[in-house]
Amino acid sequence: MAYSEKVLDHYENPRNVGAFSKEDEGVGTGMVGAPACGDVMKLQIKVGKDGVIEDAKFKTYGCGSAIASSSLVTEWVKGKTVEQALEIKNTQIAEELALPPVKIHCSILAEDAIKAAVADYKKKHEG
Amino acid sequence: MSIDLLQDFFGLFGLPRRFRIDEAALEFAYHDLQGRVHPDRFAHLPDSEKRLSMQWATQVNEGFRTLRKPLSRATYLLELMGVDAGLHTNTAMSPAFLMEQMEWREAVEEARAAGEAEELAQLHTRLRQHSREVFDELARQCDDEHDYSAAAETLRRLMFMEKLQHEIDDALEALES
Numbered sequence: 001m002a003y004s005e006k007v008l009d010h011y012e013n014p015r016n017v018g019a020f021s022k023e024d025e026g027v028g029t030g031m032v033g034a035p036a037c038g039d040v041m042k043l044q045i046k047v048g049k050d051g052v053i054e055d056a057k058f059k060t061y062g063c064g065s066a067i068a069s070s071s072l073v074t075e076w077v078k079g080k081t082v083e084q085a086l087e088i089k090n091t092q093i094a095e096e097l098a099l100p101p102v103k104i105h106c107s108i109l110a111e112d113a114i115k116a117a118v119a120d121y122k123k124k125h126e127g
Numbered sequence: 128m129s130i131d132l133l134q135d136f137f138g139l140f141g142l143p144r145r146f147r148i149d150e151a152a153l154e155f156a157y158h159d160l161q162g163r164v165h166p167d168r169f170a171h172l173p174d175s176e177k178r179l180s181m182q183w184a185t186q187v188n189e190g191f192r193t194l195r196k197p198l199s200r201a202t203y204l205l206e207l208m209g210v211d212a213g214l215h216t217n218t219a220m221s222p223a224f225l226m227e228q229m230e231w232r233e234a235v236e237e238a239r240a241a242g243e244a245e246e247l248a249q250l251h252t253r254l255r256q257h258s259r260e261v262f263d264e265l266a267r268q269c270d271d272e273h274d275y276s277a278a279a280e281t282l283r284r285l286m287f288m289e290k291l292q293h294e295i296d297d298a299l300e301a302l303e304s
Contacts, residue, residue, distance in 0.1 A: 031225040035283040036214040038290020040228050061232040105215055112218040 003064050004098035010068035015075050018057040020044045026054075028082075028121025030113045034105055039066045043113035045077060045085070047121055053077045053085060058113075065103040069093050069110035082118045130164065130183050135207055136190035146204055146269035146278075148194065157191045198289060201265060201282050210275040212282050220283060228287050232294065239298035247302070251295045258288050 003011065019042070020027045030043045039062030046055040056074035060067050072093060077085045093099075093107035130139065137144045140156040164183035169176050194200050205212050231254070238246040261284060268278040 031220075031222045031229075032218040033220045033225050033228065033287060034215075034218055035212075035220070035286040038287045038293075040225055040232065040287070042225075042229060059229065061229065108216075109218055116219070 003068075006072075006097050007064055007068040007099070010071040010097070011064040014058075014067055014071040016055075016057050016071065017059060019059060020046055020055075020057055025124065026121075028117040028119075028124070030116030030118070030120060032109055032112045032116055034062070034066075034109050036105065037062065037066075039063065039106070039109060041066065041070050041109050041113045043070060043073065043110075043117045045082070045114075045117045045121060047082060051081050051083075053080055053082065062109075063103070063106065065097065065099055065106040066109060068097050069099075069106045070113065072096060073110045073114055077114060082121060085114055086118055088114055130160070130186065132182060132186055136194055136203065137207075139186065139190045140194065142194070144204065144207065146197075146201055146266050148200070150195075153191070153194055157187065160187045197262060197265075198282070198285060201269065201278065201285075204269060205275055205279055205282065208275045210279050212279045214283065214286060217283060220287075224284060224287075228291065231291050235291070235294050235298055239301065242302055244299060244302045247295055247299050251292075251299070254288065254292060254295065258285065258292070261285055261288065 020029075022029050022044075024046070026047045026049075028045045028047065030045075031041070032043075033040045039060065041060045041062065042058060044057045045053045046057075048054045056077050058070040058074050060070045073088060076088055088111060090104070090107040090111040093110055094104055097107070099107055135144070140153055140160070142148055142153060142156070161184070164180055164187055166177065166180050166184060169180040172180075192199070193203050202212050202214065231250070234250060235247065238250065261281060265278055265281045265285065268274045268281060
């Protein structure tokens with residue numbers, strides 16, 4: 001299958017690959033997976049005291065579209081508040097990367113990874 | 128010869144609707160049906176009959192493909208039981224399971240990069256053993272406990288393990304060539 005140029009760019013030069021310590025106060029970790037294709041995605045956000053996401057890292061085992069989707073969202077969430085990050089929709093990701101219909105699930109995975117990371121962050125900061 | 132296109136694949140091959148199946152019986156029923164609905168047998172008949180035989184043959188082939196492999200058989204069985212296994216939509220696996228998957232994938236990646244065929248072969252054996260246990264769990268949930276939503280969760284886990292198995296096979300192949 002032909003990948004779009006943007007997918008290839010993120011695939012060949014993935015942004016923000018890596019990990020933060022999960023124990024870190026300001027870090028939220030989201031783990032998600034897509035059973036149909038066996039892709040596994042870990043997305044972490046590092047949130048400042050003001051509630052703004054300062055940095056993000058990811059590690060994805062999956063196809064080019066899954067890697068590109070997670071790489072892209074690590075760029076998008078930076079500078080956003082956690083609430084704003086939750087507004088990122090898979091359709092925006094799919095549109096930006098020109099994903100074909102069979103790869104839409106990769107963008108869904110990335111959206112779900114953000115939600116899971118934010119949920120983890122919020123859980124740490126409850127009560 | 129006619130077959131009922133509305134019956135499910137288990138019915139088509141005369142098998143009970145279960146995850147554990149008699150593989151030899153499936154194979155036998157498949158060859159038997161295939162012989163009976165083969166389009167050559169209908170060559171002398173009117174077009175409408177020919178078309179029908181084509182539909183039967185397609186149904187028989189698709190049924191066999193679906194039931195032969197455990198993962199597609201389980202997916203199909205759950206569908207019949209009205210449970211969507213969520214293979215395309217359910218991304219919320221247990222974090223511990225996903226973390227374990229990620230560690231497996233890292234181990235495979237490292238062994239591949241280092242050219243450690245023996246390490247890969249060991250991972251392969253461990254994974255196979257583990258899969259067998261999880262398949263047993265799936266069979267219990269489907270056939271003994273009839274807990275189909277638990278079975279759906281187990282099926283999703285097995286999908287990841289299948290992918291992992293492919294990754295290890297690919298890595299071993301790459302090292303051998």
